[in-house]
Amino acid sequence: MTTTSKASSVTSGPLAGLRVVEFAGLGPGPFACMLLSDMGAEVIRIDRPGARLGERLDIIGRGRQTVLLDLKDPVAVAQILDLLAEADVLVEGFRPGVMERLGLGPDVVAARNPQLVYGRMTGWGQTGPLAQAAGHDINYISLTGALAAIGESGGAPVPPLNLVGDYGGGGLYLVVGILAAVLEARGSGRGQVVDAAITDGVISLMSLFQSQSLRGAYKEERGSNMLDGGAPYYGVYETSDGGHVSLGPIEPRFFALLCEKLDLPHALRDAQNDRARWPALQAAIAGRIKGRSRAAWCELLEDSDVCFAPVLSLSEAAQHPHIRARGAFVEVDGVVHTAPAPRFSRTPSAIQGQAPDAAVATDDILQRWRAI
Numbered sequence: 001m002t003t004t005s006k007a008s009s010v011t012s013g014p015l016a017g018l019r020v021v022e023f024a025g026l027g028p029g030p031f032a033c034m035l036l037s038d039m040g041a042e043v044i045r046i047d048r049p050g051a052r053l054g055e056r057l058d059i060i061g062r063g064r065q066t067v068l069l070d071l072k073d074p075v076a077v078a079q080i081l082d083l084l085a086e087a088d089v090l091v092e093g094f095r096p097g098v099m100e101r102l103g104l105g106p107d108v109v110a111a112r113n114p115q116l117v118y119g120r121m122t123g124w125g126q127t128g129p130l131a132q133a134a135g136h137d138i139n140y141i142s143l144t145g146a147l148a149a150i151g152e153s154g155g156a157p158v159p160p161l162n163l164v165g166d167y168g169g170g171g172l173y174l175v176v177g178i179l180a181a182v183l184e185a186r187g188s189g190r191g192q193v194v195d196a197a198i199t200d201g202v203i204s205l206m207s208l209f210q211s212q213s214l215r216g217a218y219k220e221e222r223g224s225n226m227l228d229g230g231a232p233y234y235g236v237y238e239t240s241d242g243g244h245v246s247l248g249p250i251e252p253r254f255f256a257l258l259c260e261k262l263d264l265p266h267a268l269r270d271a272q273n274d275r276a277r278w279p280a281l282q283a284a285i286a287g288r289i290k291g292r293s294r295a296a297w298c299e300l301l302e303d304s305d306v307c308f309a310p311v312l313s314l315s316e317a318a319q320h321p322h323i324r325a326r327g328a329f330v331e332v333d334g335v336v337h338t339a340p341a342p343r344f345s346r347t348p349s350a351i352q353g354q355a356p357d358a359a360v361a362t363d364d365i366l367q368r369w370r371a372i
Contacts, residue, residue: 011042032091126193
């Protein structure tokens with residue numbers, strides 16, 4: 001069932017005590033700061049005067065306090081530098097050079113706080129021919145080879161939402177870099193710049209396919225490889241009621257079980273790795289799956305080793321017994337949130353509150369931080 005709770009008033013996560021100053025932005029930066037907040041960090045977001053607050057349904061904006069400051073006002077910049085002098089981490093997602101022009105570049109900040117970790121989130125990176133160009137997730141995954149690999153055979157590439165670029169190659173790599181730099185700084189006493197570029201992160205995510213390509217085992221054609229829908233035992237099939245299910249029995253013993261459960265022709269049960277017979281195997285599997293409803297296949301195949309799952313919408317996923325048992329959606333103050341992840345046995349993460357509905361005063365934060 002969906003867990004119901006109130007926002008946490010006492011931070012208990014593994015990052016409790018970590019102070020993060022976030023410059024308001026879009027996409028991967030805010031996502032990274034949501035993760036840091038869920039794990040116990042105190043995140044102070046700096047937004048522009050007049051920014052809209054009180055978006056209770058802004059899941060990614062949860063767990064912060066917000067101060068409203070004009071970054072072009074020298075007095076405001078001085079206040080920000082005071083905040084950064086007491087902080088552990090800075091997160092910004094502007095184009096390269098913007099923070100320097102505002103008087104908030106790494107060198108200036110390091111002069112006030114040598115141990116601060118300076119997290120920079122961009123699409124193209126801080127350097128390179130495209131560093132100053134505008135772009136979005138779809139552009140970044142296009143340049144890295146990821147988008148070209150996703151889609152049906154003979155069809156156009158299919159954007160995988162913005163999960164691969166913004167959140168996978170961007171926000172998650174930013175968090176990894178920040179945590180590594182914080183850990184190192186605690187030993188050395190020196191912070192550093194974390195240059196987190198979405199293109200770098202996505203190329204890193206493509207490491208398996210680079211390895212397969214070097215071995216000659218990867219074809220640069222959509223729908224031609226094991227993990228891109230080319231293999232009949234690793235794909236999505238339509239059911240009799242118009243739903244879909246996913247199958248992924250890569251291991252031979254799991255594939256053998258699938259053949260048994262689906263009662264596939266014996267002549268095809270040794271065709272798992274025979275590309276010449278893949279079309280026939282795929283047609284046989286599709287024919288079997290098409291013969292029953294999604295619910296019927298769930299009853300037969302779920303909780304077995306055939307590597308099966310129904311293809312669910314987001315709202316359906318929230319109602320699935322396994323997702324409910326895990327408490328992967330959490331109701332906080334009447335709003336259903338995605339639960340913090342990953343999970344910790346001794347210092348559990350917790351949602352620290354909804355997206356802020358009112359700004360706080362910079363002086364109040366400074367007074368509290370300096371008193372600790």
